Amino acid sequence: MVKRSAMDMMKQMPNEANHKLKLLFLCSQNKRRSLTAERTLAHESELDVRSAGTENNARVKVTGGMIGWADIIFTMEKKHTQRIRQRYQTELSGKKVICLYIPDNYEFMDKQLVDIIRSKVNEHINRNYSE
DSSP states (O other), rough: OOOOOOOHHHSSSTTTOOOOOOEEEESSSSSSSHHHHHHHHHTTEEEEEEEEEETTOOOBBOOHHHHHHHHEEEEEEEEHHHHHHOOOOTTTTTOOOEEEOOHHHHHHHTOOOOOOOHHHHHHHOOOOOOO
16 A cells, blocks of 8 residues: 555545545544544644544444545554454555554543644644644
């Protein structure tokens, strides 16, 4: 698979002015880390952001449709990447999956977690966030 940057992906999309980069954030329960990422980045006009969990009892459980929808999938830990690769092989074909390596040590909307998410996501989509 050829790896392309998120900005390259956006440049190649038809109707570029109207396309928002679709980001899916995954953690185990969708209660703290991935939900914080969704809420933190939801106001960014060029992004469409969703979140889900990989566990059966997650607040919102990831589906194949969510995987198919996303341009980029961010997982919080390697185990989340492994789970979706096992369950959604077909849907993941050609998808960019990035592990952020953020441990489950933070509460929902913890300022340090917000800063880490912004910094790590920025590394991968080459943009700066407004405060």
